[in-house]
Amino acid sequence: MSSSVSITLTQCSRTFAGGNTALQPLDLHINAGETLVLLGPSGCGKTTTLRIISGLESPDKGGQVLFGERDVTALPIEKRDVGMVFQNYALFPNMSVADNIAYGLKIKRLPRSEIAHRLDEVMRMVDLQGFGGRRIDALSGGQKQRVALARAIAVRPKVLLFDEPLAALDAKLRDRLRIEIGQLLRELGTTAVYVTHDQDEAMALGDRIAVMQSGRIAQLGTPQEIYHRPANAFVADFIGAVNCLEVIGMQSDGGLIVHGGELVAPHLQGAPIVYCRPEDIQVVPLSQADIKGKVVQSIFLGQSQRLLVDTGGASPLQIEAPSRQRWPNGTDIGLNLPSSVLFHPEKTTTTDTTKELANG
Numbered sequence: 204m205s206s207s208v209s210i211t212l213t214q215c216s217r218t219f220a221g222g223n224t225a226l227q228p229l230d231l232h233i234n235a236g237e238t239l240v241l242l243g244p245s246g247c248g249k250t251t252t253l254r255i256i257s258g259l260e261s262p263d264k265g266g267q268v269l270f271g272e273r274d275v276t277a278l279p280i281e282k283r284d285v286g287m288v289f290q291n292y293a294l295f296p297n298m299s300v301a302d303n304i305a306y307g308l309k310i311k312r313l314p315r316s317e318i319a320h321r322l323d324e325v326m327r328m329v330d331l332q333g334f335g336g337r338r339i340d341a342l343s344g345g346q347k348q349r350v351a352l353a354r355a356i357a358v359r360p361k362v363l364l365f366d367e368p369l370a371a372l373d374a375k376l377r378d379r380l381r382i383e384i385g386q387l388l389r390e391l392g393t394t395a396v397y398v399t400h401d402q403d404e405a406m407a408l409g410d411r412i413a414v415m416q417s418g419r420i421a422q423l424g425t426p427q428e429i430y431h432r433p434a435n436a437f438v439a440d441f442i443g444a445v446n447c448l449e450v451i452g453m454q455s456d457g458g459l460i461v462h463g464g465e466l467v468a469p470h471l472q473g474a475p476i477v478y479c480r481p482e483d484i485q486v487v488p489l490s491q492a493d494i495k496g497k498v499v500q501s502i503f504l505g506q507s508q509r510l511l512v513d514t515g516g517a518s519p520l521q522i523e524a525p526s527r528q529r530w531p532n533g534t535d536i537g538l539n540l541p542s543s544v545l546f547h548p549e550k551t552t553t554t555d556t557t558k559e560l561a562n563g
């Protein structure tokens with residue numbers, strides 16, 4: 204495989220006709236061999252960023268795209284040595300699987316023996332052995348996406364770009380292909396940029412995730428950093444369920460007395476706000492509970508259940524509870540909330556937060 208390259212975007216903005224700014228000036232460095240996921244809601248600028256990296260789109264004047272040390276800003280996609288995988292596969296429906304995969308290799312005028320060798324190699328990698336002669340329209344969605352993947356890697360690109368490749372597939376297939384793509388990317392070591400609005404996909408695949416909001420990067424970090432130390436309320440809310448708690452007092456041992464509340468704004472006037480994830484709240488016997496409440500709803504999720512618990516706050520707390528236990532509505536429930544699991548977006552660590560709150 205060809206050696207991977209780093210990607211550097213400097214001051215890349217994109218304004219469309221009519222003054223619609225899809226991307227604010229963006230600086231982003233992607234390490235060689237890294238998988239970077241661009242995650243965010245519809246319209247936040249993920250695809251525009253990917254298209255600027257691919258060469259399908261140019262940044263506004265002044266923006267620069269480097270692959271390694273090489274300035275590729277003015278190069279079209281076919282000169283950038285990138286492979287792309289799209290949501291809609293973008294395959295030739297009337298051609299066979301093998302002809303689709305070999306398409307780029309033929310354009311590169313590789314010798315027939317080399318084409319045969321690479322076909323063999325990539326079809327094995329994406330588990331499509333024996334499918335070479337099939338027509339594209341005789342394949343399932345998952346198989347089509349494997350063909351698209353094989354076609355992208357067959358040319359041994361320096362950079363692999365994915366635009367929501369699993370969005371059209373059903374949940375089970377999505378999970379499976381997500382794992383396979385992750386394995387493949389590790390095996391290939393190719394620098395990859397992967398666009399999705401699915402947080403599970405982002406966390407499973409990304410070495411780092413850039414969470415985007417309104418044409419900017421709201422946070423760039425490892426999945427763990429993004430999940431456990433979200434930079435702001437938008438990231439906290441986008442990357443998973445979060446409880447927003449109003450601090451209404453302090454216990455003698457320094458523990459916070461909190462009320463449940465919903466995620467409204469990062470800074471409400473008055474009481475300090477802290478956040479916590481549903482799975483970090485412990486269900487304990489009532490006699491040992493810091494917080495007591497009543498179950499108002501339970502949502503069965505299979506491997507766990509989400510309980511909504513009224514603790515007297517503005518809105519119920521979300522708790523993750525074991526799957527097999529029954530919690531009829533109206534059940535009294537005891538909860539503990541270790542201060543170590545509380546976090547405050549805009550601040551760096553949970554410990555800082557607790558200290559600051561304790562001091563202030």
Ligand SMILES: Nc1ncnc2c1ncn2[C@@H]1O[C@H](COP(=O)(O)OP(=O)(O)OP(=O)(O)O)[C@@H](O)[C@H]1O
Binds near residue numbers: 219247249251252400
């Ligand atoms: N060719 C275009 N002309 C005008 N506006 C555009 C064009 N392409 C994108 N935009 C706008 O730029 C913004 C960002 O679009 P982009 O496709 O990058 O978002 P996205 O995060 O990929 O969204 P989605 O997940 O829905 O694909 C949107 O407001 C979109 O409407």
